[in-house]
Amino acid sequence: MFKEFIKKITRFESVGVYSHIRPDGDCIGSQVAMCLWLEKNGIRAQAFNDHPVPHNLEWLATYFPIEVPDAELTAQCDAFVVLDGNAPSRFGSYEVFQNDYHRPSFMIDHHPDPVDAFTESISEVKASSTCELVYRLISEHDPDQIDSETAKALYTGIVTDTGSMQFDSVTPETMEAAADLLRRGDFKPNEVTEQVFSNKTPKQLRLLSMALDSIQLYESNQIAIMYVTRDMLEKTSTTSDDCEGFVNYPLSISGVKAAILLKDTDGKGIKMSLRSRSNLDVNKWAKVLDGGGHKKAAGAWHPGPLELAVKDVVKIGVKQLKEIENESVLS
Ligand code: 5GP
Numbered sequence: 001m002f003k004e005f006i007k008k009i010t011r012f013e014s015v016g017v018y019s020h021i022r023p024d025g026d027c028i029g030s031q032v033a034m035c036l037w038l039e040k041n042g043i044r045a046q047a048f049n050d051h052p053v054p055h056n057l058e059w060l061a062t063y064f065p066i067e068v069p070d071a072e073l074t075a076q077c078d079a080f081v082v083l084d085g086n087a088p089s090r091f092g093s094y095e096v097f098q099n100d101y102h103r104p105s106f107m108i109d110h111h112p113d114p115v116d117a118f119t120e121s122i123s124e125v126k127a128s129s130t131c132e133l134v135y136r137l138i139s140e141h142d143p144d145q146i147d148s149e150t151a152k153a154l155y156t157g158i159v160t161d162t163g164s165m166q167f168d169s170v171t172p173e174t175m176e177a178a179a180d181l182l183r184r185g186d187f188k189p190n191e192v193t194e195q196v197f198s199n200k201t202p203k204q205l206r207l208l209s210m211a212l213d214s215i216q217l218y219e220s221n222q223i224a225i226m227y228v229t230r231d232m233l234e235k236t237s238t239t240s241d242d243c244e245g246f247v248n249y250p251l252s253i254s255g256v257k258a259a260i261l262l263k264d265t266d267g268k269g270i271k272m273s274l275r276s277r278s279n280l281d282v283n284k285w286a287k288v289l290d291g292g293g294h295k296k297a298a299g300a301w302h303p304g305p306l307e308l309a310v311k312d313v314v315k316i317g318v319k320q321l322k323e324i325e326n327e328s329v330l331s
């Protein structure tokens with residue numbers, strides 16, 4: 001699967017590399033590594049995202065710049081690579097551009113239910129992260145092309161998408177990839193993780209303390225809800241981007257099967273982050289609200305207001321919990 005991809009993508013002169021809107025560590029890491037690899041092989045690469053690089057990942061964009069795409073920039077590309085998303089709609093303006101120009105498109109992703117809308121797809125749901133897949137691709141082509149910057153970029157995506165190697169998506173192959181990246185990149189894990197996780201501001205911690213106060217438990221503590229209101233953001237002079245990692249706190253309560261963080265964003269509605277550490281499939285759950293993601297981590301939007309979003313999201317979760325209970329009684 002990688003051989004075919006490598007053969008085809010290296011035929012182009014100029015390739016645009018997108019990651020999904022509201023990018024995370026797996027997006028930026030895989031994008032930077034992919035662009036560095038393309039350029040090492042004589043292909044002009046440009047990295048695109050409609051949204052800004054999150055503050056804790058800006059250091060990765062010094063290895064390779066990430067630009068906001070426009071018609072002029074995208075017109076220069078004779079093919080596109082899209083990373084960490086399973087459908088054109090996950091890549092914002094990419095979809096609009098492709099509707100007009102239909103350039104060859106290459107997808108690499110690990111989300112379930114990929115849409116058949118790309119010239120070539122590497123879709124591996126069992127992979128911990130898109131970065132693990134990009135690691136495998138580069139390794140299959142020429143592992144000696146993994147330099148220190150590529151290694152740190154790929155390592156970032158692996159640790160962020162696995163909750164620092166805690167999720168059940170972690171396999172021996174994930175650990176082997178991480179070990180190989182440490183060796184080839186000649187860096188220590190904390191050089192990456194301190195930049196990614198240990199750069200919180202005091203304001204963010206004040207917001208966290210308010211969010212922790214909002215936690216409510218449902219269905220005998222199986223579902224945990226946490227929310228962030230606009231009032232909390234105003235009082236702490238923060239934005240909804242400052243909530244990175246918050247959802248892991250309600251998820252860590254004993255007995256909780258799934259946790260949802262709801263963020264009241266200015267005028268745009270309620271952004272929900274759903275996380276599971278059980279057989280509750282939050283991808284299915286988010287899909288009821290036109291969102292999506294993985295079985296254990298998904299996202300969706302609700303038009304609001306917040307109280308209604310909480311009510312609706314809990315209702316869907318309770319229904320799915322009951323369905324799972326009924327299935328286990330019947331089997
Ligand atoms: P997060 O909660 O961190 O925003 O997202 C968790 C996972 O769900 C990520 O894999 C992300 O790609 C996916 N996701 C988040 N929001 C949405 C959405 O609105 N639609 C879809 N299809 N996936 C989403």
Ligand code: MN
Nearest residue numbers: 026084130161
């Ligand atoms: Mn990912």
